Amino acid sequence: MSEAQSPLWDAPADRTALFEAEALAALDGLYRTALRLTRVPADSEDLVQETYLKAFRAAESFTPGTNLRAWMFTILHNTFRNRLRDRAREPVQADSEAVERVGDLPSSAGETPETLLLRDVLAPELQAAIDDLPEAFRQAVWLRDVEEFAYADIAGMLGVPIGTVMSRISRGRRLLFERLNRGKLAHV
Amino acid sequence: MSSCTGIDAIVTPYVDGELDHDARGLVDAHLQGCAVCRARVTAERAAYALVKRRQADLRGVCAPDSLRERCAALRRAPVVPWSARAVGARLRPSRSTRPMVRLAFAATVLIAVAGTIFYRVTAGAQQAIAAELTADHAKCFALNSILRTHQSVGEVEAYLRSGFDWEAALPEQAEHADMHLVGSRPCLYERGLVAHIMYRHRGVPVSIFMLPGVQHASNVLRAFGHDAIIWNDHGRTFVLIAKASPEQVQQVATFVRASLH
Numbered sequence: 540m541s542e543a544q545s546p547l548w549d550a551p552a553d554r555t556a557l558f559e560a561e562a563l564a565a566l567d568g569l570y571r572t573a574l575r576l577t578r579v580p581a582d583s584e585d586l587v588q589e590t591y592l593k594a595f596r597a598a599e600s601f602t603p604g605t606n607l608r609a610w611m612f613t614i615l616h617n618t619f620r621n622r623l624r625d626r627a628r629e630p631v632q633a634d635s636e637a638v639e640r641v642g643d644l645p646s647s648a649g650e651t652p653e654t655l656l657l658r659d660v661l662a663p664e665l666q667a668a669i670d671d672l673p674e675a676f677r678q679a680v681w682l683r684d685v686e687e688f689a690y691a692d693i694a695g696m697l698g699v700p701i702g703t704v705m706s707r708i709s710r711g712r713r714l715l716f717e718r719l720n721r722g723k724l725a726h727v
Numbered sequence: 728m729s730s731c732t733g734i735d736a737i738v739t740p741y742v743d744g745e746l747d748h749d750a751r752g753l754v755d756a757h758l759q760g761c762a763v764c765r766a767r768v769t770a771e772r773a774a775y776a777l778v779k780r781r782q783a784d785l786r787g788v789c790a791p792d793s794l795r796e797r798c799a800a801l802r803r804a805p806v807v808p809w810s811a812r813a814v815g816a817r818l819r820p821s822r823s824t825r826p827m828v829r830l831a832f833a834a835t836v837l838i839a840v841a842g843t844i845f846y847r848v849t850a851g852a853q854q855a856i857a858a859e860l861t862a863d864h865a866k867c868f869a870l871n872s873i874l875r876t877h878q879s880v881g882e883v884e885a886y887l888r889s890g891f892d893w894e895a896a897l898p899e900q901a902e903h904a905d906m907h908l909v910g911s912r913p914c915l916y917e918r919g920l921v922a923h924i925m926y927r928h929r930g931v932p933v934s935i936f937m938l939p940g941v942q943h944a945s946n947v948l949r950a951f952g953h954d955a956i957i958w959n960d961h962g963r964t965f966v967l968i969a970k971a972s973p974e975q976v977q978q979v980a981t982f983v984r985a986s987l988h
Binding site for chain 1: 735736738739740742743767770771773774775776777778779780781782784785786787788789790791794795797798799801802873874
């Protein structure tokens with residue numbers, strides 16, 4: 540936490556340059572994640588641009604030594620939520636609540652044939668299936684399994700407790716499994 | 728064997744390979760006897776494996792160059808100090824996350840608080856309790872290694888006072904006995920809420936459970952390869968759980984019995 544511990548952060552000018560370079564290195568991941576949120580490339584670009592505007596302006600509130608990439612993703616999600624709120628729709632909240640009420644998924648998963656079928660699923664089909672998940676599940680699975688964030692970081696981004704993050708990851712994966720299997724079995 | 732709800736919170740870290748050996752063994756043991764959870768893990772693992780196999784492709788989508796240029800140009804954007812501070816005050820994920828994570832930590836396990844619950848325990852039930860508390864011991868330490876929470880003596884004592892009406896005095900200078908406090912959690916088991924205090928003794932996880940309002944005969948039991956030592960003090964029953972050599976467990980138990988009130 541102490542700035543003096545890291546020689547990288549010694550000079551203010553260096554510190555700013557490093558901060559900016561590291562923040563910009565997160566661009567591709569932020570854009571991909573924005574696409575999962577908005578589903579529209581133009582909206583995603585807007586969202587990412589606003590994220591950087593806020594991040595650079597708030598640079599002084601970033602604690603050196605903590606996870607800058609996670610901090611950028613948190614700003615992205617906050618910005619997205621604020622935009623929805625500005626439009627007075629708040630579908631995120633409604634969606635999340637509906638999602639938490641979803642009961643346990645049917646446990647029809649067998650041991651081998653279905654899991655083997657999933658091996659053939661290619662990236663475009665998988666991407667489409669992920670994008671079809673309800674938003675809360677989609678974000679949790681995406682941030683965990685594709686962008687590889689820790690549970691606690693994701694909890695901060697989505698503004699939900701860590702237990703909820705884990706249960707959304709779990710349900711999201713199972714839902715993905717069920718849907719891809721159904722598609723596969725239909726073609727057999 | 729623990730119940731489905733008992734292991735529910737650690738199934739996803741289990742699939743992700745984030746559990747330590749003991750907690751993994753706990754889930755494995757449950758899965759052997761539970762087809763429902765086995766199917767759940769199979770499905771979760773298959774989806775996880777698929778995403779990992781296609782991860783490089785999924786991450787292959789890059790931001791357009793034009794967007795990269797626009798974002799890089801924002802570095803030179805003029806900053807009005809006052810508004811910068813205002814924005815900064817709202818955007819502070821690393822700090823605002825902590826209390827929330829701590830709340831979540833409790834919420835994961837704390838499902839209902841209904842005041843002090845009185846149990847009626849027979850000698851025959853002791854083995855079941857030892858098994859259940861050992862499962863909690865493994866689960867709480869597994870979660871703790873993921874969340875990395877750490878509480879001070881004052882925080883734990885305040886929690887025991889408000890949560891269990893227990894004016895507990897934790898051992899002073901426990902570090903001199905190689906005991907390092909990790910924290911406390913409420914643990915729900917089938918007969919109610921118990922206080923769970925976690926230490927590490929020379930790195931070995933040690934749990935001390937306080938069962939309010941129960942009288943147990945002193946005893947030493949084994950469960951899942953752990954020792955469970957039971958004793959009474961001022962109308963409260965304590966159960967200490969650890970997996971170590973008999974000498975180490977005895978040493979820790981002697982220290983705790985002498986210094987925890």
